[in-house]
Amino acid sequence: MHSTPLCQAPASEIRSPRSVFPRGAVDCHAHVCGPAAQYPYAQERIYTPPDASLEDYRSLLRMLGVVRAVLVQPSVYGTDNRALIDALKTDSTHLRGVAVLPIDSKMVKDKELEQLHAVGVRGLRCNLVDVADPSGSLPIEALTSLALRIAPLGWHLELLMHVNAYPQLASIFANFPVDLVFGHFGYCHAKHGIHNAGFQGLLSLMKDQRAWVKMTGPYRISAQSAAATKTGAIADLYADMRPFNDAVLAANPKQLVWGSDWPHVMVKNTMPHDADLCDLFGDWVSDAHLRETILVDNPAMLYDFS
Incomplete structure (x- = not known):
């Protein structure tokens, strides 16, 4: 039996957000995990998620009032994209995917692409x-x-990396041959601050239209827990991440997309509720036109939605 720790399950409370997303909004970052009996997880994984099926995810989308989504291959499957492929086949109109293949391009076959x-x-x-x-x-x-x-x-490369660790980020990727997408605000922990050289490099790439940023997972890089919000006000949730939100908005809002990050694997403190994450986005991006740009227009371009 595999000994990797079992993750928390996502919040089960059925509660819709107060923020109403515009028609055509896209959740640009979610994962389908399992059923493990049908799609077994990789032996080399570092965590074990509870089953989070496509049916479960569709229930979440209905609760959030969102129709379109981008499914991202989770690390627990390595380069075995079968669960992702089977999910995408169920709805070619409303679903897009981001797969994982060996980083050694010699191992990638044209037919597979x-x-x-x-x-x-x-x-x-x-x-x-x-x-x-x-x-x-x-x-x-x-x-x-x-x-x-x-x-x-016409694909892009999505990078899960801590941009704060690479002060020369902008020059490293200045002439990269495809669009880059950085998850979780560049995965720069709030403690590093927005003036960190790597995060500033990310902003520079955004300004030059060389990089996109996913406004996802603030709970992963905040020093605060959802349980630490004393007032219960959405504005206080992960407040130390607000400067990062404002910085990417100021850099280039046309290079931003949003995602739920459901089912929130490897959360070690209080599990966030997806309705609260939607409301937090609505609070942080208060302009209706900007919300439509980030939720509808940008993803349609990046992920080839018609």
Whole structure:
């Protein structure tokens, strides 16, 4: 039996957000996990999620009032994209995907890329957290080779990485061959602040239209827990992440997308409720036109929604 720890399940309370998302809104970051009996998890995983099926996720979307979504391959499946592919096949109109393939482009076959594109995949995800070499450098040659393979398809490369660890981020990716998408506000913990050189590099890439940012997972990089909100006011939730939100908005709102990050795997403190995360976005992005840009227009372009 695998000994990796079992994650918390997402909040089960049925509660819709007060913020009403515009028609055509897209949840740009969610995962389908399981059923494990049908889609077994990789042996080398570092956590075990509770089953979070496509049916469960659709129930969440109905609760949030959202129809379109982007499913991102979770790390527990490694490069086995079967659960993702089968989910995408159920709804080619409203679902898109981001898959995971070996970072060594020589191991990626053209036919596999074509098959993934046909079911709705529009990008590849590379998890670079804790994989940099001791010098602090990135596997830029491997990433560039992989990017050149997917460029003809119009795909992007999504990076899960701590941008704060790379003060030369802007110059490293200045001439990258495909669009880059950075998850979780660049995964820069609130303690580093918005003046961190790596985060400033991310803002520079956004201004030059070289990078997109997912406004996802503030609870992953906040020093605060959802339980620490004393007043119960949405504005107080993960308040130390508000400067990061404001900074990416100021850099280039046309390079932003939002996502729920459901089912919130590996949350070690209080599990956030998705309705609260929607309301937090509504509070942080108060302008209706900006909300429509981030929730509807930008994802339609990035993920090829018609």
